[in-house]
Amino acid sequence: MAKTQYFKTLAWAGLIVLFVAVVIDFEVTWKSKGGIRNILTYNVRDAFFLSLFVLPAVLSHLVTIWGHYYRADSHFQESIVKVLMENAKDRKRVSIWERHDPWIGFSTKYWIMVLISVFFNVIWFVQPLVAYIPSGTRRLGRTGAIYAYVAFGTGYAAMGACGMLLLLVLRRSMFQAIGYTYADLLPLHRWMGVAFVVWSTIHTIFYTAYYIHFDAFWDAFNFDGNTRGPQNMIALVAYAALCVLGITAIPQVRRRAYLFFITMHRVMTVITFVGTLMHYPYYIIWYYCLPSMCLYLADRFIPKMMQELALAPEVVCSFDKEADIATVVIMSRNRLEPLKPYYPGDYINLQIPELSTIYHPFTIGSYWAEDPYSMTLYIRTFQENESSWTHGIAKLCPGDGSRILVKGRVDGVFGDRDHDYFSNEVIVIFAAGAAITTFMSLLKSMAAQIDATSNQFASPSVTHVHLICTFRYESELYAYGDFLHRITHDPRFTTWLCTTLYVSRPDKDKPPTVCSSGQCGHEGLCERVVPETAQPVPLAYPFPRRPANYGAAGVTETKDKEYKKPERARPFPGCCPESTGSCSSNSTVCGGGESSAGTRVASAASLETTHGLSRKSDYDPLPTFLEMSSATLATVHAKKDLVATTLILFVPLVVFAWSRSIVWDGVRDGQERWCRTTFNFDQRWTNHCLWAYALMPGVFHLALAMVMGYAGLWAVRSSNLLHSSPSYSSSRKASSAVSSSAASVSSSSSSMGKGKGLDASRSDLETDTLLSASSVLQPRRLGGLYPEAALSVVLTDPSKQHTIPFKRGRIQVHYHIQELKMAGIGREDSLGGASRRKGGVLVFGGGPEAFVEMIGESCKKAEWDVDFCAETWAP
Numbered sequence: 001m002a003k004t005q006y007f008k009t010l011a012w013a014g015l016i017v018l019f020v021a022v023v024i025d026f027e028v029t030w031k032s033k034g035g036i037r038n039i040l041t042y043n044v045r046d047a048f049f050l051s052l053f054v055l056p057a058v059l060s061h062l063v064t065i066w067g068h069y070y071r072a073d074s075h076f077q078e079s080i081v082k083v084l085m086e087n088a089k090d091r092k093r094v095s096i097w098e099r100h101d102p103w104i105g106f107s108t109k110y111w112i113m114v115l116i117s118v119f120f121n122v123i124w125f126v127q128p129l130v131a132y133i134p135s136g137t138r139r140l141g142r143t144g145a146i147y148a149y150v151a152f153g154t155g156y157a158a159m160g161a162c163g164m165l166l167l168l169v170l171r172r173s174m175f176q177a178i179g180y181t182y183a184d185l186l187p188l189h190r191w192m193g194v195a196f197v198v199w200s201t202i203h204t205i206f207y208t209a210y211y212i213h214f215d216a217f218w219d220a221f222n223f224d225g226n227t228r229g230p231q232n233m234i235a236l237v238a239y240a241a242l243c244v245l246g247i248t249a250i251p252q253v254r255r256r257a258y259l260f261f262i263t264m265h266r267v268m269t270v271i272t273f274v275g276t277l278m279h280y281p282y283y284i285i286w287y288y289c290l291p292s293m294c295l296y297l298a299d300r301f302i303p304k305m306m307q308e309l310a311l312a313p314e315v316v317c318s319f320d321k322e323a324d325i326a327t328v329v330i331m332s333r334n335r336l337e338p339l340k341p342y343y344p345g346d347y348i349n350l351q352i353p354e355l356s357t358i359y360h361p362f363t364i365g366s367y368w369a370e371d372p373y374s375m376t377l378y379i380r381t382f383q384e385n386e387s388s389w390t391h392g393i394a395k396l397c398p399g400d401g402s403r404i405l406v407k408g409r410v411d412g413v414f415g416d417r418d419h420d421y422f423s424n425e426v427i428v429i430f431a432a433g434a435a436i437t438t439f440m441s442l443l444k445s446m447a448a449q450i451d452a453t454s455n456q457f458a459s460p461s462v463t464h465v466h467l468i469c470t471f472r473y474e475s476e477l478y479a480y481g482d483f484l485h486r487i488t489h490d491p492r493f494t495t496w497l498c499t500t501l502y503v504s505r506p507d508k509d510k511p512p513t514v515c516s517s518g519q520c521g522h523e524g525l526c527e528r529v530v531p532e533t534a535q536p537v538p539l540a541y542p543f544p545r546r547p548a549n550y551g552a553a554g555v556t557e558t559k560d561k562e563y564k565k566p567e568r569a570r571p572f573p574g575c576c577p578e579s580t581g582s583c584s585s586n587s588t589v590c591g592g593g594e595s596s597a598g599t600r601v602a603s604a605a606s607l608e609t610t611h612g613l614s615r616k617s618d619y620d621p622l623p624t625f626l627e628m629s630s631a632t633l634a635t636v637h638a639k640k641d642l643v644a645t646t647l648i649l650f651v652p653l654v655v656f657a658w659s660r661s662i663v664w665d666g667v668r669d670g671q672e673r674w675c676r677t678t679f680n681f682d683q684r685w686t687n688h689c690l691w692a693y694a695l696m697p698g699v700f701h702l703a704l705a706m707v708m709g710y711a712g713l714w715a716v717r718s719s720n721l722l723h724s725s726p727s728y729s730s731s732r733k734a735s736s737a738v739s740s741s742a743a744s745v746s747s748s749s750s751s752m753g754k755g756k757g758l759d760a761s762r763s764d765l766e767t768d769t770l771l772s773a774s775s776v777l778q779p780r781r782l783g784g785l786y787p788e789a790a791l792s793v794v795l796t797d798p799s800k801q802h803t804i805p806f807k808r809g810r811i812q813v814h815y816h817i818q819e820l821k822m823a824g825i826g827r828e829d830s831l832g833g834a835s836r837r838k839g840g841v842l843v844f845g846g847g848p849e850a851f852v853e854m855i856g857e858s859c860k861k862a863e864w865d866v867d868f869c870a871e872t873w874a875p
Contacts, residue, residue: 007067011177014060018291021052022120022160025287026127042661049287050657057167057291058649060174061298065645068177070638073631076343080449080625082423088461091423094840094867097179105856105870110184117164117188121195124157144213151206155280158199162276163288164192166296171303171414173295181416190249197246204239225687231279238275241268262358277698281690286698290656293702298648301709306641307348307410308716310339315350315408319381321399322507324472325434325479326379326390328362330410333720338372340413340637341630344442345871348412350377355392359411365437365480367444369628370620378480380434421869422446422463424842426825428866430813430855431469432847433476438871439467439846440483447492448622462496466820470502470811477501477804482619484804490619500816501806648708656701660693813858826866841866 028048068075085091097109129149136145167173168189171182211220221236222229245268247253254261277285316329328350332339342364349359366376381394398404421427429439443465450462467487471477477484484501487493820826826841843866845855852870859868 007063007071008177010063011060011068011174014056014063015174015178017052017056018060019116021048021056023123026123026131026156029287030128031131046657046660050653053287054291054294054653057174058294058653060177061170061172061295061649062642062645064174064177065172066638066642069172070634070641072343073341073625073634077626077631079422080445081453083446083463084450084453084457085461086457088425091425091461092840094421094424094842098867100868100870102860105868106187107184109179110188113180113185113188114191117192117195120160120164121157121199124160125153125199128153128156144210147206147210147213151203151210154199154203154206158196158203159276159280159285159288161192161196161199162273163292165189165196166289166292168192170295170299171412172299182414183416193246193249197242200239200242204235231281231687234275235279238272238279241271241275244268245272259356259358277695281687281694285694290698290701294649294653294705297702297705297709298645301648301712302641302645303414304409304411305644305712305716306340306637307412308713308720309333309640310337310637311410311720313407313717313720314405315352316403317393317397317406318401318403319394319397319399320401320475320479321394322473323475323479324381324394325476326381326393326397327479328377328379328393328408330375330377330408332373335373338628338633339368339375341372341625341628341634342368342375342413342441343415343625344445345438346413346415346441348375348377348410348414351409351411352393352396353407353409354396356389358389359409360389363437364413365440367441367448367622369448369623369625369630370444372628372633378434378437421842424463424840424867425461426464426466426841427844428466428820428825428841429468429844429846430811430816430851431467431844432811432851433471435846435848435851435871436469436480436483439844440480443467443487443493443497444622445625446496447490448624450496451492451622452624452627465497466816466825467497467499468502468811468813468816469500470504471806472503472505473507474503474806475507477503477806486619488805489803492619492622501804502811503806503808504810644712648705648712651708652701652705655704656697659697659700813855814862817858817862817864821862821864826864843868844871845869846871 029045082091098107100107101111132149132152133145136149139145140148167175168185169182175185208217211217219227220229221232223233224230245265248261248264248268273289310333312331312333312335316331317326319326330348330350345363347361347363349361351357351359362377362379364375365378366374379390379393381390382388396406431439446463446465454460454462484499487497488499488501817826826843843855843859843864845852845868856868856870859866
């Protein structure tokens with residue numbers, strides 16, 4: 001903890017220096033001796049700019065990457081131990097810093113950042129007015145001075161807001177070191193964009209009024225190179241682009257036509273910024289924009305490079321047509337080196353080149369410690385909208401359950417790096433559909449920690465979780481591997497996790513099966529019935545076959561043979577009528593209070609005995625991050641990232657400083673650096689000076705940074721393709737020890753066409769080259785466990801999935817809130833004694849925005865004394 005706190009302190013120090021520099025910038029730049037006269041030459045102001053603006057931002061970013069972002073493992077380890085404590089009194093509520101307000105739902109830290117942003121906007125606007133209006137009144141008159149300096153102040157504020165815009169959309173920044181996430185800052189980015197548009201509009205109106213007031217409108221707006229007319233005309237183009245950018249960014253456009261929005265956002269941003277530079281080509285503009293541009297370019301290039309080095313160039317894709325769920329498995333590059341650890345709630349941005357050039361965010365549904373060699377995404381396809389990207393992936397992946405390989409690129413991993421939610425005594429999760437993926441890794445990590453450390457205390461205080469989920473179709477329950485079966489039957493979950501599942505719609509195109517006996521399933525629960533004659537689905541691995549000695553680790557390989565796909569039987573109509581939704585669930589044994597744990601254990605035991613799953617060994621192991629050496633692996637990846645980030649940040653900055661010191665125009669009138677001031681020359685020479693000394697250094701910096709970024713991406717992608725080429729595979733195979741059972745392989749592969757992928761389950765091909773692997777891999781120990789999950793796709797075993805209990809009907813959030821309150825969860829003791837909340841109650845709402853808002857409103861109406869946290873699928 002001490003080391004992590006040390007790095008956090010350094011990040012705080014860098015931010016404070018940057019904030020102070022922004023406040024005093026006006027005095028140093030505009031009010032110091034000489035003022036604007038020395039702005040073009042290389043002087044002490046460059047030292048001020050580099051030391052107080054650029055370096056604090058850049059160093060804070062590097063400190064964040066090494067000391068916080070990749071120290072997420074230490075944060076996670078410190079927080080996860082709180083799920084099982086010796087004494088409940090040791091638990092604490094969510095800190096005031098993280099707590100959400102009961103009215104709008106934003107956290108305290110968000111409102112603090114709002115106040116800081118408002119403060120800076122006011123400072124940027126007020127300082128020029130206070131400094132210049134009194135003296136300007138004597139020279140321009142009262143009206144002229146107001147027009148001139150309100151326009152100047154709003155332009156100054158617009159530049160400040162422009163610089164802040166990019167800082168607020170960094171996925172990895174110094175703001176994370178002090179507790180902010182990308183999702184926290186994204187709303188503020190939008191409001192800062194509104195401020196940029198507002199300031200620019202006022203700036204345009206008041207300068208236009210100023211020119212009209214002095215009868216100089218046509219002198220100020222023309223293409224005569226002897227005046228500022230061309231610069232003002234360019235400004236109108238930049239302002240028009242800004243207006244288009246603002247209009248296309250409103251939610252109604254952004255949500256309904258995302259591709260149009262993101263395209264216009266990028267194009268109009270470039271036009272706006274270039275036009276602003278040409279309108280106001282002073283070196284001072286880089287004070288606000290260059291630091292954020294440096295970090296933005298590094299933030300966009302480096303995560304892609306790191307994943308290109310670590311991941312295979314293709315992803316495994318399958319589609320469950322009945323459930324409308326696509327499953328995408330992303331494998332490590334050579335399946336020998338584990339991926340960088342990812343933590344509960346983390347997400348990546350995925351690009352499928354065959355579908356789009358846009359990266360789409362998805363929460364990682366897999367648990368890293370269980371499978372450190374791959375990431376699994378569950379994608380709800382929403383086929384109602386045929387123009388959507390998810391509809392495209394549904395068409396790309398086969399709907400018959402088979403698996404194909406498609407090219408895929410990953411940007412990430414990103415996410416919350418504090419992980420301070422485990423200290424609560426009770427966690428309540430409301431999730432809709434695919435939002436369950438946000439919490440799958442969270443629940444598995446809790447189960448692993450509780451199972452690993454439960455013997456340390458005689459009577460431990462365990463965090464209790466209430467999971468209430470709703471799905472569209474029954475088939476969707478079985479689209480998430482064995483996760484839902486595990487959390488409802490595995491004793492490592494059922495002793496502390498209460499699960500209630502809802503299915504709101506009948507499955508597509510299939511009426512409920514009539515039950516001849518008319519009897520309900522076990523304890524009146526809706527169940528899926530699989531015929532006894534059904535064979536388990538054979539696993540068609542799109543990877544090298546396992547060596548023969550792999551069975552010694554207790555893992556057996558399913559042989560390829562013909563099988564009959566089990567038919568999905570519907571719930572008993574007598575048990576779960578569609579109209580009433582009266583089927584009970586296991587929520588009846590999940591009451592709150594101190595005595596509920598024993599009831600839960602007994603109920604879990606009865607379910608396991610009934611279905612033949614009475615031991616923890618019946619399920620795959622759940623190792624902890626500590627067992628899998630996550631801290632060591634995170635450090636290895638952090639070093640690579642830190643080196644790449646340092647290069648892309650500092651090399652262009654050196655070029656920037658060098659280009660500022662060059663005497664571009666040689667000697668004029670016997671003097672070097674004749675552009676010491678613009679006041680001694682006409683407008684043509686002034687423009688020449690401004691372009692040479694103000695714009696060229698910044699242009700060189702941005703050009704070099706982008707060249708380095710794209711060149712780096714090209715290099716790692718080329719290396720990845722070389723790594724996966726048949727010739728390279730053959731050369732590696734010749735020098736590697738392979739199993740005799742897979743000595744002869746076919747090197748043939750199919751080319752990928754539009755809408756098609758490489759069949760990952762073809763029986764006529766040996767699978768050594770199907771995932772661009774280089775050779776048959778020997779399983780390698782990691783933390784004492786074989787990476788069995790890394791060599792398989794999602795396991796769908798009907799024998800473990802046909803007993804998932806659920807309710808038929810729509811979720812009744814208010815009913816569940818009242819039920820929990822009656823159990824003493826989220827309210828004070830009615831006798832005025834000690835609080836029943838102890839460590840507090842945290843409520844998550846995950847799913848579509850309307851669903852999350854409904855959860856928040858229900859908590860308010862019920863006057864439920866809890867901490868509410870709105871979780872989206874991915875920002």
